[in-house]
Amino acid sequence: xxxLRSFPIDNYVVFYQQIEDGIDVIRLLHGSRDMEEVFKQN
Numbered sequence: 337x338x339x340l341r342s343f344p345i346d347n348y349v350v351f352y353q354q355i356e357d358g359i360d361v362i363r364l365l366h367g368s369r370d371m372e373e374v375f376k377q378n
Contacts (some may be wrong), residue, residue, distance in 0.1 A: 344352045344367065351363045365374060 339353050340351055340362065341353065342349050345351075347367050349359060349365050349367050349371070351365070352359045352361045354360075362376075365371065
């Protein structure tokens with residue numbers, strides 16, 4: 337996904353994209369997950 341950003345919150349990682357009037361949260365994952373594998377499945 338182009339322009340996908342992320343930031344950690346406790347044990348989680350929030351993936352989001354900036355939109356005109358804020359952000360669009362794409363996914364919230366536990367930090368122990370294999371992020372590459374999760375996004376590869378979609």
